[in-house]
Amino acid sequence: MIQRIKDIYAYRDMIFSLVRRELRGRYKGSVLGFLWTYINPLCQVIVYSAVFSVIFKVQIDKFYLYLIIGMMPWTFFNTSVQGGTTCIRAQADMVKKIFFPREVIPIAYVTSAFVNMLLSFIIVFLAVLVSGYGFNLQVLLFLPLIMIIEYLLALGIAFIVSSITVYFRDLEQIVGVIMMAWIYITPIMYNMEYVPEQYRPLIVLNPMTPIVEVYHQILYYRMVPTTNYLLLAGGVSLMIFIVGFIVFGRLDRNFAEEM
Amino acid sequence: MENFRDADNREIVIEVKDVKKKFRSYQDKASSLKERFVNPSRGKHEDVMILRGISFQVARGEAVGIIGRNGCGKSTTLKLLTRILYPNEGHINMKGRVSSLIELGAGFHPDMTGRENIYTNASIFGITRKEVDRRLNDIIRFSELEEYIDNPVRTYSSGMYMRLAFAVAINVDADILLIDEILAVGDSGFQKKCFEKLKEIKASGTTIVIVSHSMDQMYRICDRLIWIENGLIRKEGVPKFIGEEYLMEMESGRIDRIEVENQQVKEELEQQLQEEATSESSEETVALIRRQKEIAHNETLKEVCKFYQPGARRGGRGGAKFTFVTLENSDGEETNVIKTGEYCRIRLGYKIEEKLPSVRFSLGITRDDGVYTYGTYLEYKESFKDSGEVILSFDNALLRGKYVLDLWLETLDGEALDSVYSLMPIIVKTDNDEERGFCTMAHKWTCV
Structure with missing residues (x-):
């Protein structure tokens, strides 16, 4: 275990260059290029806020702000998990032909999605300014913490799904279905008050719930995140991260043969 | 493997001990859920033993060549040394930093410049930015791409591409260098340069394990050849002797094969002629008969x-x-x-x-x-x-x-x-x- 971590550290430059390649490669050749990082989630937010505030009449103040604060972290999580399923297979050529700690691939993939989220937070901050809500600067210090917690969760799940997909390709489709449903059990388009009392514990079982709630608390409610949410988010994420790391370490030896 | 030494008191840096490796060979691999349910028998597989227990040691600074016919397990051996594959049984110990010239240009991105790709590619070999900075000039000079280094790699010819890839790979400081059949890069001038560089690397004390079909190269660089056949070491020793014996056997194998093929061709012609006899296309029949006569003539x-x-x-x-x-x-x-x-x-x-x-x-x-x-x-x-x-x-x-x-x-x-x-x-x-x-x-x- 210690050895693996050392190996990964030795290959840190590979992670950086893969991230750089991923970020630069993604929009290369498209006319709007890097702007797509913003356009895509922005359109999503516009559509959802139109549907939910006009048709469903959701009674949340400044709904677009509430939505955008939850949507950006969700997009990161969704990309990491969904894209995570195929990230090893996508690099089959490399995996089959050269040695490097295999963890590098999901780490690089999730990290590039993470960088995209950081960039998209420019929109979030703009939205906060536009709304006139303003920032609580002290509370803002919790923002990096919750981002790191979410990063651990996303990476942990990416470890699991990427390694299993190598052996079992259906997982990619299964994950697609799960993610489609998952967004609806996460308080992004509604808040917890809409959820009937008896179902609330269920929603909280979802590890993304406390994370999204903490984002809301920091940026929407401008309050110090509640300790139980922080502990829950941090504990569960760390656990999943460790499990993911171990599962990946068990499965990665036969990657080259299975692809 | 603490300071393990061989009979000549040289330090052993690669130790392969009773290594066995099998591959699963699926008739028709079912890797999606539906296929597994619908047709469970498709998941059936046979284990194919690629390596049946090989052991060898390589001393520091030695250059060892692995030879054998296709499918004998030599590339698998190299992949095991590279840690792309892991043995089912036995173990492998390697001492020092391992670099492999197996996949050239791994991770190259066509839209990035040659210079940027040097960094990416080197990072895949586990080399830090700092190290690349130090050797950047060496790499560019070796690739002979000074004028093009800031152009995107997609504008390169395939020869230029390979030259850049090779330049990065060979300028890596390693204690052990693994090479698989790649000295066929670029034009003959560049090939010669690569070969000279390889000799220089060897002279500097790097241990080399090489798989190649070019006996000539093997003779010139290797101190020892290991001949693998059917997953076992058939023989090892002085390159010239092992190499000649191997070539001799390959040649007799080739001749046996020609005999078999000749026989098959004869039978096929016979059959085709019988089929043609009933139809009208006389032109083809003539061609077939001519071919048959040729073979018969050869056999006189x-x-x-x-x-x-x-x-x-x-x-x-x-x-x-x-x-x-x-x-x-x-x-x-x-x-x-x-x-x-x-x-x-x-x-x-x-x-x-x-x-x-x-x-x-x-x-x-x-x-x-x-x-x-x-x-x-x-x-x-x-x-x-x-x-x-x-x-x-x-x-x-x-x-x-x-x-x-x-x-x-x-x-x-x-x-x-x-x-x-x-x-x-x-x-x-x-x-x-x-x-x-x-x-x-x-x-x-x-x-x-």
Whole structure:
């Protein structure tokens, strides 16, 4: 275990260059290029806020702000998990032909999605300014913490799904279905008050719930995140991260043969 | 492997011990859920043993070549050393930093410049930015791409691409370098440069393990060859000896294979002809019959020469032919193995079936790698018999190796009446080890 971590550290430059390649490669050749990082989630937010505030009449103040604060972290999580399923297979050529700690691939993939989220937070901050809500600067210090917690969760799940997909390709489709449903059990388009009392514990079982709630608390409610949410988010994420790391370490030896 | 040493007190840096590796071979691999449910039998597999237990050691600074026919397990061995694959049994210990020249240009991004790709590619070998900074100039100089280094890689020709990739790979500081069949990069000038660089790396004390089919390269760089066959080490030792034995066996394997293929072709033609007989397409039938005749004609050589080798071809317009061909050693025995310096005779029986003013008997000897080695001819102008024998006597000056015999019976204007190619293999053995090359020369060394 210690050895693996050392190996990964030795290959840190590979992670950086893969991230750089991923970020630069993604929009290369498209006319709007890097702007797509913003356009895509922005359109999503516009559509959802139109549907939910006009048709469903959701009674949340400044709904677009509430939505955008939850949507950006969700997009990161969704990309990491969904894209995570195929990230090893996508690099089959490399995996089959050269040695490097295999963890590098999901780490690089999730990290590039993470960088995209950081960039998209420019929109979030703009939205906060536009709304006139303003920032609580002290509370803002919790923002990096919750981002790191979410990063651990996303990476942990990416470890699991990427390694299993190598052996079992259906997982990619299964994950697609799960993610489609998952967004609806996460308080992004509604808040917890809409959820009937008896179902609330269920929603909280979802590890993304406390994370999204903490984002809301920091940026929407401008309050110090509640300790139980922080502990829950941090504990569960760390656990999943460790499990993911171990599962990946068990499965990665036969990657080259299975692809 | 704490300071493990071999008999010569050299430090062992690679130790492979009883390594076994099997692959699962699926008839038809079911990797999606539906397939597994719908047709469970598709998941059935057989284990194929690729390596059945091999052990060897490599000392620091040694260069070892692995040879063997396709599928023998040599690339698998290299992949195990690279840690792309892991053994099912046994273990492998490696000491020091391992670098592999197996996949060139891994991670190259076409839209990024040559310079940027150097960093990406090097990082995949586990090299830090700082190290690349230090060697950047070496790498660019080696690739000879100074003018293009800031252009996107997609604008490169494939040769330029490979040159850049090779330059990065070979400028990596490693204690152990693993190479798989890649010294075929770029033009011959660049290849030579790579080879020189490799020798330089070896001289600096880097341990090298190389897989290649180019015996020539193997001889020049390796201190030892390991011959793997059917997942086991068949033999190991001095490159020249192991290599020659290996090539000899490959050659006899090739000849057996030709025999098998000839037989198959004959049967197929037979069958096609039978099918054609019922249909009308006469053109094809003619072609088939011609091909069949050709094969039958080639096979008449079996009666001409005792040491006939499959793959021998016979041509010529007819009117005269060879009836027998024998090679005799100095004791007058028929053979196909002769020694350097031995007095030998080649006897050619012939029969002339039409009126000819003159004939020419030509004979050629070609080394098995296609190099024309020796030729001579005899012209017969008048008073020759319609059937008889011509004898070529000679002192054999050829050095060790395998040669084949070609013969022609021609008119003086060079029209071939009977021509025979690759009739028989001639194996030449040389007693001394001091002379190398094609042929022996009267020579003398003096000390002054």
